[in-house]
Amino acid sequence: MLEGLISGLFNGISIGAVLLIVALGLAIVFGLMGVINLAHGELMMFGAYTTFVVQNAAKSIGGIAPDLYIFAALPLAFLVAALLGLLLERTVIRYLYGRPLETLLATWGVSLILIQFIRSVSLPMVIGLGIFGVLFLVGRWVLTRYTDWERIQAWANPVFLGLSAAIAVLAWILIGNAGSTKFSRAWFSTRNVDVTPPSWLRGGITLGDSLQFPSARLFIIVLTILCLVAVYWFLNGTAWGLRIRSVTQNRGMSACLGIPTGQVDAITFALGSGLAGIAGCAVTLLGSVGPNLGANYIVDAFMVVVVGGVGKLVGSIVAALVIGITTYLVGSGTMALLFPPTGFFKPAFDFFTFFATTSMAKVMVFALIIAFLQVRPAGLFPPKGRSVEL
Secondary structure, three states: OHHHHHHHHHHHHHHHHHHHHHHHHHHHHHHHHOOOOOOHHHHHHHHHHHHHHHHHHHHHHOOOHHHHHHHHHHHHHHHHHHHHHHHHHHHOHHHOOOOHHHHHHHHHHHHHHHHHHHHHOOHHHHHHHHHHHHHHHHHHHHHHHHOOHHHHHHHHHHHHHHHHHHHHHHHHHHHHHHOOHHHHOOOOOOOOEOOOOOHHHOOEEEEOOOEEEEHHHHHHHHHHHHHHHHHHHHHHHOHHHHHHHHHHHOHHHHHHOOOOHHHHHHHHHHHHHHHHHHHHHHHOOOOOEOOOOHHHOHHHHHHHHHHHOOOOHHHHHHHHHHHHHHHHHHHOOHHHHOOOOOHHHHHHHHHHHHOOOHHHHHHHHHHHHHHHHHHOOOOOOOOOHHHHHO
């Protein structure tokens, strides 16, 4: 029983590490910026698919590349998700600060677009998007340089956007119809794809006769610790981290002091999005990757941030570990085994046996979180000072 409990605690901690690494970026975007980003899970999905592409490239190279691809996939997943998050912030989020309902609806729509993009992306679509980007950006630059842009931008922006999109869609359709079936085939489609961990992450550390700690989960725990240290250092040991904390506490005063609040918002959102990409890379070590990957984690990630306390990284750590350990111990039936099935402890045994499945364990955790938030609506570590008013 002791070995089962230790194994359950380790698996619970590893699940908590997965939740934490998913929620870490959300804790920055939602906790520090107050943006409800429902597309956070899809940014994680892009990190996972980036890992899949890097793995395939490593297999084609051969040699030691398949054993080392994870070290290339991690920074690339961060970069892809960060750039996508930066694009989202510059084109959508920046116009919706202070309007949480509109932000929620807009990012929900973006999440649906990103899911469908992964399902449908092909070479003709990428060419069409490239044509759109060139036409819109270059054309807009020409207009701002050689015309009275301030006077015409009210009608020129939507007109030029529509023309660029129409030309890009037409090019996409023509190129797709002109090429072969293989040329226009979707890269990923709706199916799940498998990411094979490096050989050194497929085993585990064995203690005793039956106690085993999988290497992949140990790697995720170490990666989560490294991400926490890096985020803490960035927020507390760099000039941009100081600016981020200043804007979080008092945006108006920070702007008066010369801090570029727009750049701070962009960097903060890119950082949170990049961490979502790293989470996607880590999640590939646990199972297959599909278009609905992000939807499986976004609710749990918001749970971690809200229970821990909005804007509190320490609270996110505690909440992720508590939720992960509780979910696994109850869902795996480990808690039920701690109580004898007869006598005084039979009601407890029956209770935990009833919830001894993954889905029912989540129901129980949700119910406990609802009850907890009735007592402490601000979470484990509620914000203090000016941040309470934001």
